[in-house]
Amino acid sequence: MMVKVLLFTILCYQSCAEIIQTQTDHMCELILDTKILFIPANETWSSSEDPCVVYKCLKTFENENKIEIEKIECNITCPEDYVYKNSTKDCCGSCYATFCMLDDVKHKIGSIWKSDNNCTVNECVYNSDEPYVTSYKKSCPKINSCELESIEVKDCCPYCNSMKSMRKNLPLINEVKLTNRDKYRLHPCLRECVEGQELTCYYEFVVENFQTMSKACYNCPSNMTDCYKPHCIPADGMMRSITVVNRMMPGPNIEVCVNDTIIVDVKNHLMSEGTSIHWHGLHQRNTPYMDGVPQITQCAIPVGQIFRYTFRADNSGTHFWHSHLGMQRGDGVYGAIIVRKAEELNENLYDYDLSDHILITIDWTHLPATSIFTSHHHSGGSNKPPNILINGRGKYFGNLSLAITNNDEMVPTTTESFEEFETTFNIENVEETTTESINQDEHQEVINRSSRSISGAPAPVQPPEKLGNPSQESILVPFEVFNVVKGFRYRFRHINAGFLNCPIQLSIDNHTITVISSDGNALEPVEATFLTTYAGERWDFIVNANQEVGNYFIRARGGMDCDERFTSAFQMAVLHYQGAPEEDPKEKPSYDMKREGLALNSLNTGSGQETSITAAELKSYEKKENKILKPEPDYKFFISYDFYGKDNPLFHVENLYGFNQVEIGRIYTPQLNHITMQMPAKPAMLAKGLLDSTFCNESSLLSQGINCREVFCHCTHVLQVPLNAVVEMILVDEGFTYDANHMFHLHGNYFNVIGMDRLGTNVTIQEVKELDRMGRLRRKLIDSPQKDTVTVPDGGYTIIRFYTDNPGMWFLHCHIDFHAEVGMAMMLKIGDYSEMPSPPKNFPTCFDVSSDEDREKRSNSNSLKFSIFLLFIQVLLY
Ligand SMILES: [Cu+2]
Known part of the structure; x- marks a missing residue:
């Protein structure tokens, strides 16, 4: 493994030493870094700082002692599947295997595989330079609420075959008190899908005005378990009025199998407005009247009335339902529709596809969305979401998050440390805490910056309080937790329910994700570090729980109006490995992102990039007939858009407060082909x-003869x-x-x-x-x-x-x-x-x-x- 090269004699190698020849026959004397060393004749010595330099004391023909210095060069070439590693003690390192051998099969370090009918999980791990196989019995998720006869075993784990339970007459769904998300797991339509066994799935949606942190929350979040009580919607701990279905946010999950018939009775219990529900992603073939768009497919459901939606779940995938009226989605009227099928494409890549791993994000404001809408469009108020929620919850650091990046010391790292945090960081007066946190002027500057439009167009100054000071509750509200067991792969189903301009960049600390589907269509799998998702999109990805047992942050970072120029909106959830302590990860919650890696669907990015992949560059895995393949389409439309500085009579009145007359609250109108849609x-x-x-x-x-570039066009x-x-x-x-x-x-x-x-x-x-x-x-x-x-x-x-x-x-x-x-x-x-x-x-x-x-x-x-x-x-x- 080593080749010795005679460097030179007597002379100093590098800056090493002064070399003195001794007068005696037995020794060479050497001064190295002010130390005097004696090397016996015909012997060698090497420095611990550079073991590759060897000093040798030689006798010459003249019988004098002299020092020969050799530099050892190491051969670092290793056989295949071996890797060279330096030694900490010796000059040269060694070649080490990068695989484990088990039953004559090579397994790479870090790989996880199952044997023994999937009951044993093996992992090739590395310890003290030696790869070895560690094996453990697969641990199975708990089964709740399943009758004994319905429990079957699949992949070594018991699971509840709801079809069997169904046949045993589970209580009718309206007899089950559906008060929170967990209860919807009892719905008979949430089952293992079997081809040809379709069901009719009934749901009742009551749409009503409600409140976050209501009395249903009791002592949430000081008593954490209260945050999970029926009807408690903690959101981010900030009180506000909301609009929700069945006093849940997100609303009930609809989880069915392909070709099931879905019946939803939507009751409008709102105080003063209509409603309607759109089933986003479902195509309503033969049932276009069920698409839920007021003034296109139906009349809005009047206050006090019930509308029955009936349609077939004819395309599988991750979809969602949401109100299609006004700002109701942004106020909380949204939820998941998951349509599974007996055989999923890519199903060999994951072990579990559970309700627990539905991940819905929404950008979040602290005032009802209509209020933000009118303030933005009529008096120049901010339209920037200050926060993001994951499955309807999360913490809110508000202005603190701007300061967090400036002062690493002042961040609560666990939910319990608020008091400690509060003593070092005055929540009410961010700028007065320390010299390192932002001062009053800088704070104002941050606020000003937050409200300035990027184009340089005049924008009003946003009063600081509008960004919202976090309440004590807002830092204590628990993060959403996603449970996994080491050694298994989970299908996550992500829905971006956002309503403002806040694309979300998702990533999971220490993990990559493997994207396998979007908007209900299977894709050739792509492993990425970051995934950006836009309002209305759905993305399914696999998380391989192959890291050390622990807690890891799932990060949702806002882009555009949520980015560091404005509100730096972010949210975290916790990826919790079974066996890890029930606590938040040690990392500081922050908007900052130092990680690098492949990014999917990045913001305002074109094709052909090295570090990112656009949606257009992904490959479909669907086996359906592709009817769009002809070189030239039958019809081609160009649809262009921008924000135009026009006197849109909805927001400006010429000669009173015309577009060019006002400085504050000037509204640029987004139009498609210069036309504003009139419903x-x-x-x-x-x-x-x-x-x-x-x-x-x-x-x-x-x-x-109407040129919409010159006049304001408003028509259907x-x-x-x-x-x-x-x-x-x-x-x-x-x-x-x-x-x-x-x-x-x-x-x-x-x-x-x-x-x-x-x-x-x-x-x-x-x-x-x-x-x-x-x-x-x-x-x-x-x-x-x-x-x-x-x-x-x-x-x-x-x-x-x-x-x-x-x-x-x-x-x-x-x-x-x-x-x-x-x-x-x-x-x-x-x-x-x-x-x-x-x-x-x-x-x-x-x-x-x-x-x-x-x-x-x-x-x-x-x-x-x-x-x-x-x-x-x-x-x-x-
Ligand atoms: Cu837009």
């Missing part, structure tokens, strides 16, 4: 042809396409105003994401059309991933394609509620009315209530501002 006066699916004369789009308006934006066509949409974020990001959700259909790129900080629609004409918009048709919600990079484009085989009126919109609500939306009319299913018998209507439009018609029947005689579709043929 139809009557639900379009029900009114059928009655409304067609009010529909508009870019070409119909142009044909009337509709694109019409026939059945069985391939439609391509090129979504372009021109990105001149603000450095923003929008994500689009299409109802009723999947689309293939066939291209995505960022061309610069901004781009015009003309430039994109020109690139397309020259064939320079990259498209990947084969194996392109299917989704229903996708981001568009700012200053770039996303190309989607879909096949029109689901007739109906389908909403296409930005999934940021503040944008959709001000008209960043349009409707797709797929097929003719005659091809759409008829509404269910006795389907409620609201036609007898007159609308603004009816009134306008009566008073001015000949001059409807943007009326169009017939709607023709602009087809851009190439």
Whole structure:
């Protein structure tokens, strides 16, 4: 392993020493680092600091002593599967095996495998340079509430076969008191899926105004168990009014098997507004009236009324339900719909797919969302979410989180240390604590910075209190905990229910994640460190519990309006290994992220990057027929958007407080093809042809001589396409105003994401059309991933394609509620009315209530501002 090289004699090697030849016959004398050393004749000596330098005392022919110095060079080449390691004592190291041998099979260090009918878990570990196999019996998750006869064994672990329980007549669901998430695990439809065994699954949703930290929370969070009491919604410990279903947030999980029939009776117990529920990700084939979009597929459910949704769960995957009215989703009306099937693609990659591993994030404000909406749009109030919740809970550090990054000492590391924390860090007066924390001026600067728009457009100064000082409770509220057992792999199902512009970057300390599905469609697995998700998206990933038994942070970091320029919003949950202490990880909760690694679906990032992968670059694993493959689509639409400085009469009144008249509270309007969507006066699916004369789009308006770049266009934006066509949409974020990001959700259909790129900080629609004409918009048709919600990079484009085989009126919109609500939306009319299913018998209507439009018609029947005689579709043929 070593080669000796004679360096030189007598001379000093490096800066080592002064060498003195002795007068005696027996010794060489050497001064090394001020120490005098005697080396006996014909012997060697080496320094502990550099064992590779060897001093040798030699006798010369003249019988004099001299010192020869040798430098040893080590051979560091090792055989395959061995790795060279330096020695701490000797000059040269050794080659060490990087694998364990068990039954003549090599296993890499760190790998985990099962044997003995999956009952034994083996791991190749490393200790004192020797890899060895450690084995332990698989420990199984506990089974709650299962009758003895229904317990079966699979993969060495007992599980509850609910189908068996079903046959034994579990209590009817409305007889079970469904007061919190755990109770929904008793629902008979949550079961092992068996092909051909479909059920009808009934749920009752009561939508009502409620409150976080209500009296149902008793002494939460000082008494932690109180935070889990029925109807206790701790959120982040900050009191506010909310809107929720069944006094839960997130609301009840609907977990069914593919082709089950879902029946949900939605009771509107709100005080003063309608409601409706959209089943996001489910396509409502043959049931377009159940899509839950007020004014498109139904009338909003009036106060005090019940509406019954009935539809088939015909596409499997991780989906979610949420209110599609106003800001109700942001106030708490959201929950998971998980549709499983007997054989899942990628199921060989994980051991468990449990209700416990549904992970829903939402951006969170401390005032009701409508209040934030009106304050932002009418008086320049902040639209930046100060916090994020994971499964409806989390801590809130508020302004403290800005200071935490400045002073590492002043952070509570466990939920118990609040008092200690409080004594060193005055919560009420952040700036007075120490010289290292931010002072009053800096604090004001942080606040000012927080409210400044990036584009430099005037933005009002946000009063500090609006960021919200955390209450004592807000730091004590327990983090959400996800339990795992070392040696197993878990399918996590993530839903981003966000309503503002706060993309979430997820990561798990010490772990990577393997992404296997998005929006209900299987993907070729990709192992990544970070996953960014946008409002309305769902991503499934596998977490391999292969680290030391312990507690690790699952981190959700906000981007865009939640990033360090504004609120630095973040939240944590805990990945808890069985056997680890019941406590939070030792790391400090912080917005900071020092980790590096592959990032998936990153914010405003184009394709072809080394460290990130866009959604368009993922590969579909689905085995369905891909109907979009033809080189040229049948219909191609360019949809461009930006924020425009127009006198939008919803927020500005010319000559009173016009866009150019005011400095504070000036609102830029997001529009699709320069049109603000006006929701139809009557639900379009029900009114059928009655409304067609009010529909508009870019070409119909142009044909009337209306240039929407100059005037404010506000009409029912509709694109019409026939059945069985391939439609391509090129979504372009021109990105001149603000450095923003929008994500689009299409109802009723999947689309293939066939291209995505960022061309610069901004781009015009003309430039994109020109690139397309020259064939320079990259498209990947084969194996392109299917989704229903996708981001568009700012200053770039996303190309989607879909096949029109689901007739109906389908909403296409930005999934940021503040944008959709001000008209960043349009409707797709797929097929003719005659091809759409008829509404269910006795389907409620609201036609007898007159609308603004009816009134306008009566008073001015000949001059409807943007009326169009017939709607023709602009087809851009190439
Ligand atoms: Cu948007």
